Amino acid sequence: xxxxxxxxxxxxxxxxxxxxxxxxxxxxxxxxxxxxxxxxxxxxxxxxxxxxxxxxxxxxxxxxxxxxxxxxxxxxxxxxxxxxxxxxxxxxxxxxxxxxxxxxxxxxxxxxxxxxxxxxxxxxxxxxxxxxxxxxxxxxxxxxxxxxxxxxxxxxxxxxxxxxxxxxxxxxxxxxxxxxxxxxxxxxxxxxxxxxxxxxxxxxxxxxxxxxxxxxxxxxxxxxxxxxxxxxxxxxxxxxxxxxxxxxxxxxxxxxxxxxxxxxxxxxxxxxxxxxxxxxxxxxxxxxxxxxxxxxxxxxxxxxxxxxxxxxxxxxxxxxxxxxxxxxxxxxxxxxxxxxxxxxxxxxxxxxxxxxx
Amino acid sequence: xxxxxxxxxxxxxxxxxxxxxxxxxxxxxxxxxxxxxxxxxxxxxxxxxxxxxxxxxxxxxxxxxxxxxxxxxxxxxxxxxxxxxxxxxxxxxxxxxxxxxxxxxxxxxxxxxxxxxxxxxxxxxxxxxxxxxxxxxxxxxxxxxxxxxxxxxxxxxxxxxxxxxxxxxxxxxxxxxxxxxxxxxxxxxxxxxxxxxxxxxxxxxxxxxxxxxxxxxxxxxxxxxxxxxxxxxxxxxxxxxxxxxxxxxxxxxxxxxxxxxxxxxxxxxxxxxxxxxxxxxxxxxxxxxxxxxxxxxxxxxxxxxxxxxxxxxxxxxxxxxxxxxxxxxxxxxxxxxxxxx
Numbered sequence: 001x002x003x004x005x006x007x008x009x010x011x012x013x014x015x016x017x018x019x020x021x022x023x024x025x026x027x028x029x030x031x032x033x034x035x036x037x038x039x040x041x042x043x044x045x046x047x048x049x050x051x052x053x054x055x056x057x058x059x060x061x062x063x064x065x066x067x068x069x070x071x072x073x074x075x076x077x078x079x080x081x082x083x084x085x086x087x088x089x090x091x092x093x094x095x096x097x098x099x100x101x102x103x104x105x106x107x108x109x110x111x112x113x114x115x116x117x118x119x120x121x122x123x124x125x126x127x128x129x130x131x132x133x134x135x136x137x138x139x140x141x142x143x144x145x146x147x148x149x150x151x152x153x154x155x156x157x158x159x160x161x162x163x164x165x166x167x168x169x170x171x172x173x174x175x176x177x178x179x180x181x182x183x184x185x186x187x188x189x190x191x192x193x194x195x196x197x198x199x200x201x202x203x204x205x206x207x208x209x210x211x212x213x214x215x216x217x218x219x220x221x222x223x224x225x226x227x228x229x230x231x232x233x234x235x236x237x238x239x240x241x242x243x244x245x246x247x248x249x250x251x252x253x254x255x256x257x258x259x260x261x262x263x264x265x266x267x268x269x270x271x272x273x274x275x276x277x278x279x280x281x282x283x284x285x286x287x288x289x290x291x292x293x294x295x296x297x298x299x300x301x302x303x304x305x306x307x308x309x310x311x312x313x314x315x316x317x318x319x320x321x322x323x324x325x326x327x328x329x330x331x332x333x334x335x336x337x338x339x340x341x342x343x344x345x346x347x348x349x350x351x352x353x354x355x356x357x
Numbered sequence: 358x359x360x361x362x363x364x365x366x367x368x369x370x371x372x373x374x375x376x377x378x379x380x381x382x383x384x385x386x387x388x389x390x391x392x393x394x395x396x397x398x399x400x401x402x403x404x405x406x407x408x409x410x411x412x413x414x415x416x417x418x419x420x421x422x423x424x425x426x427x428x429x430x431x432x433x434x435x436x437x438x439x440x441x442x443x444x445x446x447x448x449x450x451x452x453x454x455x456x457x458x459x460x461x462x463x464x465x466x467x468x469x470x471x472x473x474x475x476x477x478x479x480x481x482x483x484x485x486x487x488x489x490x491x492x493x494x495x496x497x498x499x500x501x502x503x504x505x506x507x508x509x510x511x512x513x514x515x516x517x518x519x520x521x522x523x524x525x526x527x528x529x530x531x532x533x534x535x536x537x538x539x540x541x542x543x544x545x546x547x548x549x550x551x552x553x554x555x556x557x558x559x560x561x562x563x564x565x566x567x568x569x570x571x572x573x574x575x576x577x578x579x580x581x582x583x584x585x586x587x588x589x590x591x592x593x594x595x596x597x598x599x600x601x602x603x604x605x606x607x608x609x610x611x612x613x614x615x616x617x618x619x620x621x622x623x624x625x626x627x628x629x630x631x632x633x634x635x636x637x638x639x640x641x642x643x644x645x646x647x648x649x650x651x652x653x654x655x656x657x658x659x660x661x662x663x664x665x666x667x668x669x670x671x672x673x674x675x676x677x678x679x680x681x682x683x684x685x686x687x688x689x690x691x692x693x694x695x696x697x698x
Contacts, residue, residue, distance in 0.1 A: 160687050176519050177686045184679035190544040336527030343520050347501045
């Protein structure tokens with residue numbers, strides 16, 4: 001039978017709670033540490049592996065060459081001109097997609113609501129396809145078009161879903177509808193274009209790290225850092241939102257404003273990354289759930305999700321480059337394959353445990 | 358007594374309304390026969406309809422192109438309208454539509470695999486491939502969405518459909534990247550079009566669509582009971598699993614057949630049942646026939662617009678319905694309190 005806890009038992013409960021909190025913090029640190037190690041390992045693999053074998057010693061010499069002045073002819077080009085930018089873009093894009101996904105999933109309170117699925121990536125893709133086929137743009141202009149498309153579509157979805165505030169439910173549904181409309185527009189453009197242009201567009205749509213430049217890596221990296229800094233003051237609101245609107249309001253958060261800002265950061269990250277690499281399927285969707293799986297009840301999924309995103313992108317790119325002998329697949333094909341299986345598994349378990357609303 | 362009288366009066370009004378719509382449908386069909394890149398005067402249209410051996414270019418165009426196309430539009434339109442209404446009734450989900458529940462992506466995937474792996478590029482082959490893919494996708498979406506306590510709620514169905522669409526879409530894109538000829542064949546199928554579908558397509562798909570339509574019209578009673586909820590339906594003597602199975606069979610045959618014949622046509626199956634419901638009220642015994650008539654009207658209208666808007670070429674019917682349907686869909690989502698369902 002339950003009896004009233006005695007004073008000394010209260011003190012024990014307090015100690016237990018502190019103990020649990022410590023254990024959770026420790027788990028978080030272990031997960032983050034582990035992910036950092038995995039990411040570094042993949043980074044090293046990305047630098048070492050390839051048609052042109054390079055030893056770690058040569059890599060280090062190359063990386064230090066701006067400071068030491070020792071140049072190794074072909075190796076420097078491979079390391080500094082090709083592999084390093086590619087790996088850095090993979091990490092930056094992976095972080096961007098990962099954080100964007102976990103923000104969406106948290107704010108919309110649904111593990112399946114990621115930018116890929118609710119139409120925002122479709123928006124970027126449609127404007128990019130229009131840019132490639134109708135205006136024959138490439139490079140920087142293409143990236144700008146993708147960015148405008150993503151932001152514009154997000155704004156449109158938000159406006160259309162706004163009805164005395166924005167309910168997550170409506171955002172998802174409107175997003176799916178807008179996504180369908182964007183697909184229709186893209187299909188129309190595809191029927192009107194020459195086959196060569198369509199092929200070019202389809203290649204872009206698959207998401208690839210080929211031809212990554214150092215300046216892309218640095219630019220995207222800087223943008224990601226700035227946006228992450230914006231997240232720091234919002235992190236408390238992010239946690240509160242997950243508990244539901246009423247609870248969040250009771251805890252003092254301004255729910256609408258927090259939702260808007262968090263989604264805004266998520267959209268910006270996703271659109272910026274898409275502009276550089278094209279839409280890399282499913283990274284945004286997978287990062288959050290994998291991070292949560294590792295973390296268990298210890299919260300703070302944003303940093304782990306970022307690391308998971310980076311690790312997945314790096315890993316998928318390695319697989320894409322070396323899976324088929326002589327053929328370099330775009331990274332999006334691999335993430336698409338893994339992601340599709342992952343998605344279905346996730347749907348099944350999420351539904352079974354009743355976690356979707 | 359008064360209630361029965363009111364009920365009969367209402368039934369009579371609705372029957373009259375339906376007759377009016379059928380008349381409108383006839384008019385649209387005639388318009389569809391007459392309008393196009395080559396305008397055919399109505400006198401010749403009527404003449405060719407009654408004289409199967411009429412000669413001359415116009416009569417040939419009518420016989421080979423316009424009549425099969427119009428007939429196909431009628432069947433496909435009715436199929437889409439009915440399948441949308443049935444889906445909405447069975448799933449108690451106002452957002453059910455073939456495109457949103459993954460059928461189109463399933464059909465697309467099988468078509469692409471058929472083209473790239475087996476080199477099948479005839480429209481007839483697309484029909485069978487599309488059918489198979491649509492069935493597989495539907496089963497997958499519904500199965501995945503109905504896991505869990507609440508069964509297939511609107512949001513779970515929409516997300517499962519979007520997720521399966523994304524998954525199948527990735528594989529489809531992958532296959533398209535590898536082979537340019539597949540891409541070339543596929544990009545035209547994907548838009549949803551009634552053009553170029555001649556008598557052979559009509560003949561191969563018509564039996565299925567006709568059977569599906571007949572089956573669907575019979576399910577009106579079942580859907581009315583199901584709308585009250587499983588428990589009450591059982592209490593009223595309905596075998597719920599069997600009813601759901603029959604309805605699902607009708608919907609797969611209709612939606613799958615329609616997508617197989619014409620490619621994925623967006624939004625018609627979604628919005629027409631709502632328009633029908635606005636006129637007839639909540640009983641599926643009326644919603645189904647109204648949807649079966651209103652949807653072809655919409656489809657023919659879109660097809661005619663498509664022929665007229667972009668001379669000398671054609672705007673595919675799927676594009677027009679998407680352009681008209683998307684704003685309607687958004688309006689629906691904003692206006693209705695869908696969480697109630």
